[in-house]
Amino acid sequence: MAFHPLEEILHPGSIAVIGATAGENTPGNGFVRSLMEYGFKGNIYPVNPKHSEIAGLVAYKNVKDIPGPVDYVISSIPAHGVLEMIQDCGEKGVKAIHLFTARFSETGRKEGVELERKVLAEARKAKIRLIGPNCMGLFYPAHGISFSDALPKKGGTTGFISQSGQMAEDVGRYAALRGVFFSKAISYGNAIDFNECDFLEYMGQDPATERILMYVEGVRDGLRLSNLLKQITLKKPVIILKGGTGESGTRMTSSHTASMAGSKQVWQAMVRQAGGISADSMDELLDIATSFTFLPRIEGFNVGIAGGGGGASVLAADHCEAAGLKVIPLPVEIREELKQSGSKIWDWIDNPADMSIRDRSDFTPGHCLELMAKHRDFHLLAALMMDPHHEHQRSTTLEDILNQFKIETRFIKPMLAVVPDKSLGGEEFDDWKWEMLCRLRTRLMELKVPFYPTIARAARAAAKMAEYYQRVTGKE
Amino acid sequence: MAFHPLEEILHPGSIAVIGATAGENTPGNGFVRSLMEYGFKGNIYPVNPKHSEIAGLVAYKNVKDIPGPVDYVISSIPAHGVLEMIQDCGEKGVKAIHLFTARFSETGRKEGVELERKVLAEARKAKIRLIGPNCMGLFYPAHGISFSDALPKKGGTTGFISQSGQMAEDVGRYAALRGVFFSKAISYGNAIDFNECDFLEYMGQDPATERILMYVEGVRDGLRLSNLLKQITLKKPVIILKGGTGESGTRMTSSHTASMAGSKQVWQAMVRQAGGISADSMDELLDIATSFTFLPRIEGFNVGIAGGGGGASVLAADHCEAAGLKVIPLPVEIREELKQSGSKIWDWIDNPADMSIRDRSDFTPGHCLELMAKHRDFHLLAALMMDPHHEHQRSTTLEDILNQFKIETRFIKPMLAVVPDKSLGGEEFDDWKWEMLCRLRTRLMELKVPFYPTIARAARAAAKMAEYYQRVTGKE
Numbered sequence: 001m002a003f004h005p006l007e008e009i010l011h012p013g014s015i016a017v018i019g020a021t022a023g024e025n026t027p028g029n030g031f032v033r034s035l036m037e038y039g040f041k042g043n044i045y046p047v048n049p050k051h052s053e054i055a056g057l058v059a060y061k062n063v064k065d066i067p068g069p070v071d072y073v074i075s076s077i078p079a080h081g082v083l084e085m086i087q088d089c090g091e092k093g094v095k096a097i098h099l100f101t102a103r104f105s106e107t108g109r110k111e112g113v114e115l116e117r118k119v120l121a122e123a124r125k126a127k128i129r130l131i132g133p134n135c136m137g138l139f140y141p142a143h144g145i146s147f148s149d150a151l152p153k154k155g156g157t158t159g160f161i162s163q164s165g166q167m168a169e170d171v172g173r174y175a176a177l178r179g180v181f182f183s184k185a186i187s188y189g190n191a192i193d194f195n196e197c198d199f200l201e202y203m204g205q206d207p208a209t210e211r212i213l214m215y216v217e218g219v220r221d222g223l224r225l226s227n228l229l230k231q232i233t234l235k236k237p238v239i240i241l242k243g244g245t246g247e248s249g250t251r252m253t254s255s256h257t258a259s260m261a262g263s264k265q266v267w268q269a270m271v272r273q274a275g276g277i278s279a280d281s282m283d284e285l286l287d288i289a290t291s292f293t294f295l296p297r298i299e300g301f302n303v304g305i306a307g308g309g310g311g312a313s314v315l316a317a318d319h320c321e322a323a324g325l326k327v328i329p330l331p332v333e334i335r336e337e338l339k340q341s342g343s344k345i346w347d348w349i350d351n352p353a354d355m356s357i358r359d360r361s362d363f364t365p366g367h368c369l370e371l372m373a374k375h376r377d378f379h380l381l382a383a384l385m386m387d388p389h390h391e392h393q394r395s396t397t398l399e400d401i402l403n404q405f406k407i408e409t410r411f412i413k414p415m416l417a418v419v420p421d422k423s424l425g426g427e428e429f430d431d432w433k434w435e436m437l438c439r440l441r442t443r444l445m446e447l448k449v450p451f452y453p454t455i456a457r458a459a460r461a462a463a464k465m466a467e468y469y470q471r472v473t474g475k476e
Numbered sequence: 477m478a479f480h481p482l483e484e485i486l487h488p489g490s491i492a493v494i495g496a497t498a499g500e501n502t503p504g505n506g507f508v509r510s511l512m513e514y515g516f517k518g519n520i521y522p523v524n525p526k527h528s529e530i531a532g533l534v535a536y537k538n539v540k541d542i543p544g545p546v547d548y549v550i551s552s553i554p555a556h557g558v559l560e561m562i563q564d565c566g567e568k569g570v571k572a573i574h575l576f577t578a579r580f581s582e583t584g585r586k587e588g589v590e591l592e593r594k595v596l597a598e599a600r601k602a603k604i605r606l607i608g609p610n611c612m613g614l615f616y617p618a619h620g621i622s623f624s625d626a627l628p629k630k631g632g633t634t635g636f637i638s639q640s641g642q643m644a645e646d647v648g649r650y651a652a653l654r655g656v657f658f659s660k661a662i663s664y665g666n667a668i669d670f671n672e673c674d675f676l677e678y679m680g681q682d683p684a685t686e687r688i689l690m691y692v693e694g695v696r697d698g699l700r701l702s703n704l705l706k707q708i709t710l711k712k713p714v715i716i717l718k719g720g721t722g723e724s725g726t727r728m729t730s731s732h733t734a735s736m737a738g739s740k741q742v743w744q745a746m747v748r749q750a751g752g753i754s755a756d757s758m759d760e761l762l763d764i765a766t767s768f769t770f771l772p773r774i775e776g777f778n779v780g781i782a783g784g785g786g787g788a789s790v791l792a793a794d795h796c797e798a799a800g801l802k803v804i805p806l807p808v809e810i811r812e813e814l815k816q817s818g819s820k821i822w823d824w825i826d827n828p829a830d831m832s833i834r835d836r837s838d839f840t841p842g843h844c845l846e847l848m849a850k851h852r853d854f855h856l857l858a859a860l861m862m863d864p865h866h867e868h869q870r871s872t873t874l875e876d877i878l879n880q881f882k883i884e885t886r887f888i889k890p891m892l893a894v895v896p897d898k899s900l901g902g903e904e905f906d907d908w909k910w911e912m913l914c915r916l917r918t919r920l921m922e923l924k925v926p927f928y929p930t931i932a933r934a935a936r937a938a939a940k941m942a943e944y945y946q947r948v949t950g951k952e
Contacts, residue, residue: 024868025866025868102833106833107821107824107833108823108824109823109824148866149866149867150865150866162787163787164785164786164787164788164790165785165786165787165832166784166785166786166787166788166832167787167788169865170787170788173865215787217787217790241791243787243790243791243794244790244793244794245794245798246793246794246797246798246803247797247803248793248794248796248797248802248803248804248805248827249790249791249793249794249797249803251793251805251826252789252790252793252826252828252830253790255824255825255826255830255833256786256787256789256790256830257786281791281795281930281932282791283930308642309640309641309642310640310641310642310732310733311638311639311640311641311642311643311646311691311693311719311732312640312642312643312646313728313732314640314693314719314720314725314728314729314732315717315719315725315757315758317720317722317724317725317727317728318719318720318721318722318724318725319757320724321722321723321724321725322721322722326724327722327723327724327725328724329724329727345583347584347585348583348584348585348731349731350727350728350731351724352728354728354731354732356641356642357578357582357583357731389626389645389649390501390624390625390626391625392500392501421897434910454757454759456757
């Protein structure tokens with residue numbers, strides 16, 4: 001494996017924030033504080049000609065005044081000062097600059113496009129590599145680097161390459177609520193130097209990254225992307241959300257990150273042929289990331305479902321089929337086992353196993369899931385967990401719920417959980433029901449059982465995961 | 477308008493619960509307690525040969541022993557006792573029985589089918605009308621009738637006809653969290669006497685019901701349903717979720733409510749041609765119900781969007797277009813107004829209005845929404861409200877948020893809000909962020925602004941609503 005230029009750049013020993021500001025809740029201050037809060041171990045140098053101290057650190061008038069070496073610069077100054085700053089950084093021996101600075105080609109204005117061209121030329125001359133402009137840069141919790149105080153401090157094994165900074169932050173914090181944490185996330189904006197392909201190539205080699213998420217608005221080199229996907233997806237899944245797939249979305253991408261977007265069909269065909277996985281929304285990106293984080297390999301499409309009542313079972317079957325899973329009838333061997341064990345509904349119960357018809361209180365969804373798990377025809381199990389809503393459920397313990405579903409069945413076959421999560425409302429925020437749901441979710445994360453708010457979303461994510469393994473198996 | 481037989485049946489003066497039980501958390505006890513808790517004003521008679529008192533009320537050995545008249549019976553006894561019970565009810569002069577009792581044709585067993593046939597014949601002979609069997613029956617909060625302690629006590633203007641009992645309960649409680657409450661909800665199960673068409677016909681005439689939701693698994697008389705929809709949808713929207721649209725879902729419906737389901741395409745074409753609105757999931761049923769409850773008539777498909785950052789704006793445009801809305805470019809008149817008012821981004825900002833590029837702190841999403849509302853080209857406004865996630869947002873007040881979005885703009889054009897509601901997790905249940913979100917949602921309900929967890933869901937519901945009004949306008 002070749003040495004990748006980003007390996008050194010993303011492991012800086014010291015960072016200067018040029019355009020660091022004193023005012024709280026300003027970006028130039030937030031970059032400095034986040035490095036301190038997330039535990040960056042190297043030197044942090046705020047740079048601002050008007051201050052001698054920022055966030056308790058010595059501030060310098062110019063990057064050239066900093067006593068020690070500076071590996072990495074975060075630029076938070078206005079666009080008109082960037083050319084001079086790059087010259088200063090060149091003299092200082094800086095290796096890379098993350099340009100948080102915006103107002104370049106994304107404005108659609110001639111002068112912005114022109115300035116962006118000059119910025120790249122100046123950086124080349126100074127032998128400095130660029131991330132951005134118009135982006136949030138690097139989130140690397142294991143190395144103490146964050147661009148936002150809203151991101152989790154805990155690191156993980158998922159990588160994220162995001163053209164949008166807000167998306168990087170949103171996905172980072174929402175993923176944490178599903179138990180998914182990041183090795184590195186990079187927001188790369190207008191991508192005038194390093195682009196999505198460079199970051200993908202790097203994360204493909206990065207041993208700390210086991211799966212890669214991407215949010216891209218425009219792609220500069222489709223052939224390179226396709227070739228990279230073909231190689232990397234043999235080893236790691238790559239899940240891509242594309243922004244700007246419609247007429248107006250395409251118009252928007254140019255004013256957001258100056259990207260040229262293309263047709264949705266062409267894009268999806270390319271991703272699929274190259275072994276990547278397309279996500280249709282941020283929620284689906286999160287769902288698929290959660291699935292790959294927690295579920296072992298899914299060997300096929302046959303799903304066994306238990307836990308819901310009648311209507312929920314009917315709809316669960318519809319949603320699973322619409323997603324491409326197969327809801328096979330309950331195999332005759334399982335019916336026989338149920339009959340032997342004295343069940344009065346052995347001839348009636350099916351897959352999904354409708355819990356409203358069960359004939360005795362000790363016959364739980366877990367019984368069905370266990371029988372399905374042990375049967376060769378099933379590849380995946382879905383536990384439909386009801387949200388608590390009756391007063392008498394207040395005393396239900398998490399162990400009661402987990403026992404009902406024989407959660408240890410997850411060691412026999414891949415198992416996911418559906419935990420309803422409808423819109424909060426009213427004064428329900430301090431309600432015992434929400435507390436129970438939150439504790440249940442926390443416990444499921446500990447047990448490495450992924451959860452989804454609806455069976456429809458669970459089924460779509462699981463189907464895309466199963467398809468990925470079918471493709472990879474075919475290739476190998 | 478003809479007198480409808482259900483009008484009298486659904487307004488009983490007295491109710492007997494046959495098979496009432498003493499044990500808490502048993503259905504036969506729950507029916508009695510719910511009538512008491514929800515404030516039913518008529519007499520409530522528990523019937524059970526083994527008890528003289530149930531839930532603090534005098535219990536009778538047989539319905540015939542009850543001193544006063546009995547209008548309506550809830551049957552919670554086992555299936556084998558139903559024929560005799562109907563005879564007793566006939567002698568007592570009961571007008572209608574809701575058969576919560578199950579284990580009939582839905583078991584798929586010959587004896588269950590046969591018994592169901594006899595039950596109907598016996599009821600006809602006794603001149604008693606039936607709701608069910610295998611269902612939860614009536615929820616009518618304004619009349620003090622409920623089948624579950626989890627449903628809201630507050631009544632409303634939405635009707636719900638649900639073949640599944642669990643669905644009736646789930647929709648009832650989830651809708652309340654969106655500000656949608658019910659005039660009546662009816663779970664009707666196997667529908668051997670009154671069926672979905674009877675209930676639809678009744679709710680079409682019911683002045684307390686302004687919109688009708690349906691969950692159906694099988695339809696006995698497609699032509700009658702189509703004709704009813706054609707008439708009723710001229711006056712009230714009817715939104716239908718169909719269970720059993722796939723291969724396995726079809727198999728499941730027969731074991732749930734003994735229904736014959738049909739092809740998804742044929743079904744959707746029928747509903748559409750008859751003026752009804754198809755929902756694809758319970759979430760969509762709730763979203764569309766929320767839209768019709770809070771939004772005034774939407775006159776077209778052009779949506780104006782403001783409030784998100786760059787990535788969110790790009791994806792919002794994609795999702796709106798995919799749903800069938802039109803995300804028109806920002807009209808030149810609005811650009812001129814922005815230019816006149818000194819905006820430095822008048823030539824750059826677009827629709828959706830990307831708030832990450834705004835040039836001054838007093839330029840809010842509300843400014844954009846107000847300009848869009850006043851422009852003739854826009855038919856609908858979407859306010860993308862971010863969920864709070866930075867520590868410094870802790871002090872944000874609801875009024876701050878509502879002012880940011882100029883929420884009074886809702887009086888100029890229909891306006892909806894997107895309030896993110898990702899999966900809860902960790903120990904977040906007691907977090908200030910969730911409390912703020914819940915309070916915001918409560919306030920939006922009070923202001924009659926519908927909210928949705930994603931722009932994709934909001935757009936699909938709004939597009940279906942706009943289509944409905946286009947059709948109705950074309951018809952009228």
